[in-house]
Amino acid sequence: MTALIQELNRLAPQLALREHEPMSRHTTFRIGGPARLMALPASQMEAAAAVRAARALGIAPFFLGNGSDLLVSDRGFDGFIIKTTGLDQTREVNRRLRAESGIPLARLAMAALGRGHTGLEFAHGIPGTLGGGVTMNAGAYGGELVQVLTSVTFLNEEAEVITLPVEECALTYRHSLFTDHPEWLILGAEFELAQGDPAAIKDKMDELAQKRRSKQPLDLPSAGSTFKRPAGYFAAALIEQCGLKGVGIGGAQVSEKHAGFVVNRGGATADDVRRLMDLIQDTVHRETGVTLEPEVKFLGF
Ligand SMILES: Cc1cc2nc3c(=O)[nH]c(=O)nc-3n(C[C@H](O)[C@H](O)[C@H](O)COP(=O)(O)OP(=O)(O)OC[C@H]3O[C@@H](n4cnc5c(N)ncnc54)[C@H](O)[C@@H]3O)c2cc1C
Structure with a gap:
């Protein structure tokens, strides 16, 4: 890492770096040991410099958004993390909204509302960034990012900037081309949104927020739905049916409010x-024959 730090200081002298950074500060689970090195670029140029420096030394960086779909091991991650939340600009080009990947989905939805654009109301309550959202094709209440995206711009493994139309990004349920290519850094995306009535857009956001508050354990740290929805079933219903609601191990517990969430009720470890x-x-699996696949991503295990 010393060589990487020297190279980063040379290529991007202003780039913020943190060594041995506790990942519990960067995940919504509030769990995770230290990351050996974390860079917090404030611009796409700095992010690209960080990727190039790492690649030149044969190091594969891990790209972090808001850590809201992530479980980091208690030992931490002995590698290099690039946290994208400093890339948070939006602008309008040819009546299309363009946003950088580190913008929180909530702020992106508010930016759309500010322009009177409808279509991102569903994303307002999802606590991730646009980059994490594209990777997971984040969605809620009938909306999914694939429905409103037109293109995604990313840095490939050769550190070249590529823009692909959304049709070529293979966005399906909680999956995309980017889940298959963790070595690509999403820099930003473009949206096509219809013009709408700002008051109606705001009402829709408030209604969905109220639904979330009534159904989800938002008062406790978690990573949202722990498992993907298995075809033909709902994970939460299966978990509840098996009598697991409220069951805990250490500080981790199947939420008493929503069995699809594992929550950190205080001091939970990744283990x-x-x-x-x-x-x-x-x-x-034993009781119903259904295999649950984790939605949450793992790092450092
Ligand atoms: C309370 C709660 C409610 C939630 N509700 C929903 C919901 O309704 N719908 C839903 O879909 N999800 C939901 N989630 C899960 C999560 O918020 C989403 O999956 C979100 O899109 C993840 O974004 P993130 O920035 O936090 O990603 P992270 O957790 O930081 O990363 C997730 C994955 O994306 C990759 N990644 C992140 N940024 C980039 C980038 N710029 N370039 C390349 N790869 C990148 C990471 O490497 C990792 O593999 C919820 C989570 C919580 C805690």
């Missing part, structure tokens, strides 16, 4: 969460 997820998967 607690992993063991609870194993218990859920084993029990649901």
Whole structure:
């Protein structure tokens, strides 16, 4: 890492760097040991410099958004993380909204509202960034990013900037070309949104926020839905049906409010969460024959 730090200081002298950074500060689970090195670029130029410096030394960086779909091991991650939340600009080009990948989806939805654009109301309550959202094709209440995106711009493994039309990004349920290519850094995306009535857009956001508050355990740290929706079923219903609602291991617990969420009820370790997820998967498979696939991503295991 010393060589990488020297190269980063040379290529991007202003780039903010943190060594041994506790990942519990960067995940919505509030779990995770230290990352050996984290860069926090403030611009696409700095992010690209960080990627190029790492690649030149044969290091594969991990790209972090808001860590809202991520479980980091208690030992941490002995590698290089590039956190994208400093890339948060939006602008309008030819009546299309363009945004950088580190913008929170909530702010992106508000930027659309500010322009009287409808179509991103569903994204307002999802606590991730645009980059994480594109990677996962984030969606809620019938909306999904694939429905409103026109293109995605990213840096490939050769550090070339590529823009692909959304049709070529293979966005399906919680999956995309980018989940298959973790070595690509999403820099930004473009949206085509219809003109709408700002008051109606705001009402829709408020209605969805109210639904979330009533159904989800938003008062406790989590990474949202722990498992993907298996074809033909709902993960939460299967977990509840197996009597697992409220079951805990250490500080991790199957939420009493929404069985699809594993929550950190205080002091949970990544190991607690992993063991609870194993218990859920084993029990649901034994009792119902359905295999639950994690939606949450793992780092450092
Ligand atoms: C309370 C709660 C509610 C939630 N509700 C929903 C919901 O309704 N719908 C939904 O879809 N999700 C939901 N989630 C999950 C999560 O918010 C989304 O998956 C979100 O899109 C993840 O974004 P992130 O920035 O936090 O990604 P991270 O967790 O930081 O990363 C997730 C993955 O994306 C990759 N990634 C992130 N940024 C980039 C980038 N710029 N370039 C390349 N790869 C990148 C990471 O490497 C990682 O593999 C919820 C989570 C919580 C905690």
